[in-house]
Amino acid sequence: MRTKALLAALALSLSACATMVDGGFAKLKPGIATVADVETQVGKPNHTWKNADGGQQWEYSDQPSRQVTYMVIIAPDNKVLAVDQVLTREQVYKVKQGMTEDDVRRLLGAPGSKTPNLKNEITWDWNAPDWMDGFRQHFLVYFNRAGRVTRTDILTYEEN
Template sequence: MKRLLAWLCAVLSAIGITACDYFNLRELKPGESTAAEVRERFGPPQMEWRNADGSVTWEFTRQPEGTECFMITIGPDEILRSVEQVLNEQNFARVVNGMSGDEVRRLLGKPARSQFFRLKRETVWEWKISNGPDGTSDPVFFTVSFNTDGRVTGTGRYTQYRR
């Protein structure tokens, strides 16, 4: 039964339904859980980042409809080291002018959307970071603007007001 629940949660997560994340995260224990257990609960990562110390960080984004992106680090011994929800104020503050798109992706995960504005000659990536103050309306987005060289030129936020 536990295996069926894990499989169902992985399938729902893959299509953007994140209610199972709470249960999956509760069962994972840094220093004890294995890479296989992480994959069993979350499925395949959207991106793998190799780290200098031999560990790997797996990206599990819940964008475009969710408001979370988990970076899960697995040590060279295949044991879970850490789980971090990276769409947070500390990481938003770390995005500075001049960063590359790869650096931003590594920090925040895959954006919900990317759009090129021809007249301004800039690309804007956005992440959904909130479903509104009551959790059911007016989603809030964090944005990062890039110049034509692919370097950050600024960040911002906006609320998508519903009519």
């Protein structure tokens, strides 16, 4: 019985990973898809926010195992307004000094890790997409103890 439960959990986990990669998000057409369509195509989000207009923002982060994070913006009438893969160069350059942790998470999704450093900061780390052929990259955001961005960095290293 326990083995069956573990196998079922593994299958569910693998199907969720496959959805992130196989284009489940591509099937969500803005203005047509609904909340029910989103849940059917890609499952429940990792995190949600309520927007001031009554809509919602849903996060689907696949960090640290993969290099994608999708944000689905839902209108107050429960129709999809936008579906975006947000781990892009353009998005990371929007992170500015003084932003809050919530501001950054809404922009990029959950990081792959959060680690304290010797400068009394917390470092958030995203496994970034291949912005340069043949190199791996990580995008880092450093927060002070008040939860505000102090600086950012992109680490690049050659793949083996």
